[in-house]
Amino acid sequence: MDIEVKVLDLVRSNIEKKGAVTLQSDLRKDLEVDSFGTIMIVNAVEDAFGITVEETDIKSMEKVSDIVELLSKKYHVSGKQP
Amino acid sequence: MKPSTLYQSLKTDLSLAVRAGFNPYYQKLERGGAGRLKADRAPLFDLASNDYLGLAADPRVKAAMAEAVNRCGASFCGTPIAAGYAGILAELEAGIAAITGLESAVAFPSCYQANNSLFSSIAGAGDAVIVDHYAHASLIQGIRASGACVKPFLHNNTDHLEKQLAASRSFRRVFVATESVFSTEGSIAPFDVINDLCGRYDATAVIDDSHGIGVIGKNGRGILEHAGISGFEGIYTASLGKALAGTGGVIAGREALTGYLRYNCSGLIYSTALVPSAAASVLASMKIISDEFAVRGKKMWDNHALLKAQLTDAGFALAGGEAPIAAVMCGSSERTILLAKLFFENGIFSTPFIPPSVPPEQGVLRLIIGAKVDEADARELERRVAAIGCEAKR
Numbered sequence: 001m002d003i004e005v006k007v008l009d010l011v012r013s014n015i016e017k018k019g020a021v022t023l024q025s026d027l028r029k030d031l032e033v034d035s036f037g038t039i040m041i042v043n044a045v046e047d048a049f050g051i052t053v054e055e056t057d058i059k060s061m062e063k064v065s066d067i068v069e070l071l072s073k074k075y076h077v078s079g080k081q082p
Numbered sequence: 083m084k085p086s087t088l089y090q091s092l093k094t095d096l097s098l099a100v101r102a103g104f105n106p107y108y109q110k111l112e113r114g115g116a117g118r119l120k121a122d123r124a125p126l127f128d129l130a131s132n133d134y135l136g137l138a139a140d141p142r143v144k145a146a147m148a149e150a151v152n153r154c155g156a157s158f159c160g161t162p163i164a165a166g167y168a169g170i171l172a173e174l175e176a177g178i179a180a181i182t183g184l185e186s187a188v189a190f191p192s193c194y195q196a197n198n199s200l201f202s203s204i205a206g207a208g209d210a211v212i213v214d215h216y217a218h219a220s221l222i223q224g225i226r227a228s229g230a231c232v233k234p235f236l237h238n239n240t241d242h243l244e245k246q247l248a249a250s251r252s253f254r255r256v257f258v259a260t261e262s263v264f265s266t267e268g269s270i271a272p273f274d275v276i277n278d279l280c281g282r283y284d285a286t287a288v289i290d291d292s293h294g295i296g297v298i299g300k301n302g303r304g305i306l307e308h309a310g311i312s313g314f315e316g317i318y319t320a321s322l323g324k325a326l327a328g329t330g331g332v333i334a335g336r337e338a339l340t341g342y343l344r345y346n347c348s349g350l351i352y353s354t355a356l357v358p359s360a361a362a363s364v365l366a367s368m369k370i371i372s373d374e375f376a377v378r379g380k381k382m383w384d385n386h387a388l389l390k391a392q393l394t395d396a397g398f399a400l401a402g403g404e405a406p407i408a409a410v411m412c413g414s415s416e417r418t419i420l421l422a423k424l425f426f427e428n429g430i431f432s433t434p435f436i437p438p439s440v441p442p443e444q445g446v447l448r449l450i451i452g453a454k455v456d457e458a459d460a461r462e463l464e465r466r467v468a469a470i471g472c473e474a475k476r
Contacts, residue, residue: 016215033441040233
């Protein structure tokens with residue numbers, strides 16, 4: 001599965017707000033994700049990709065696309081996931 | 083850093099209150115009889131406190147407190163482990179164990195302290211605590227301080243909880259922490275399902291019943307009665323300062339747990355014991371609940387249904403919680419505070435919740451009518467709510 005599709009799916013299934021989620025969605029402003037909700041998303045990402053996300057990286061996540069970029073550039077998660 | 087520099091760095095942003103011309107927090111009020119307050123001598127309906135059954139001003143509760151002061155003094159002036167474990171505290175703990183149907187209970191100076199220090203006593207690195215996204219700050223801060231892995235689950239979503247449980251099998255011990263009644267919007271946890279899931283995954287359930295005890299369940303005995311759970315194996319906590327009209331908190335469950343906490347929970351060991359008058363007020367309240375819940379509980383639910391209808395007729399959107407808590411969905415923080423101001427100016431004291439107490443753009447104005455409003459007051463409230471509704475639409 002494409003990494004973008006997988007991240008979108010993970011975000012969608014770990015937020016309270018129902019509705020459209022895109023790569024450009026702002027976690028706080030558009031998806032109403034609070035700091036505790038961010039932990040929920042990060043936990044799901046860690047479980048799905050088998051990584052541990054650093055605290056400083058969590059703070060830099062504003063848009064859904066930031067998670068994708070972080071995974072590919074810093075954590076070297078490849079484009080195609082099982 | 084010099085103290086003066088430190089103090090200069092401590093800034094509180096009150097711009098919202100300044101813009102609204104109203105600060106709803108730390109309002110100076112005089113409390114008189116049940117359900118009535120005074121601010122600058124103007125009477126207010128109290129729909130802000132958690133006095134669900136109207137027991138805070140009950141003469142029997144007040145008399146019990148006065149008698150306890152005369153008998154035991156104003157304070158134990160000591161920690162329960164060393165100098166303050168008097169008979170009235172043991173009586174209170176036995177009473178809580180009886181009303182909840184649990185083996186044993188231990189009293190704390192506050193429920194915040196109980197929740198906050200519980201996890202540091204029983205959990206740590208290598209453990210996981212799966213906790214409802216909207217759980218109270220006292221639980222979340224306590225879990226974080228314990229060093230256990232924090233795993234939030236979507237609010238009251240048992241499918242999401244089960245996924246977290248399935249993904250947590252590698253942890254040494256797993257706890258699931260939630261509240262019975264979520265007090266900002268009045269939802270009630272599906273605790274029968276949560277408790278079953280804990281059984282299936284060998285996890286320990288931790289339930290904070292602060293807004294449930296004295297409120298839900300056929301006899302007002304709280305979440306375990308409401309969910310039809312007997313022989314509860316988990317950990318129960320509650321505030322004694324809401325429907326029970328006292329102060330303090332409690333942790334209850336197996337004797338093995340409470341006995342351990344008495345010697346290993348710093349929030350209990352190093353804190354002055356709950357004052358005797360508080361224990362007495364809760365004991366008196368529990369006796370009234372046991373004798374009169376059928377009448378008082380009905381009044382509370384009838385009043386709540388009336389208030390909800392009044393608010394809906396006035397054009398307000400309410401959260402769909404099942405508990406006797408009316409939650410007006412306000413949106414932005416500014417609108418929430420302005421609506422609180424409008425209620426206040428019309429003689430109704432309410433509780434506005436804005437971030438971080440609620441998610442961004444999900445401000446809530448909470449109104450708890452309880453059993454303390456009589457028919458004449460209910461009619462007066464209806465008139466005022468209708469007027470507020472008209473004014474809010476302008």
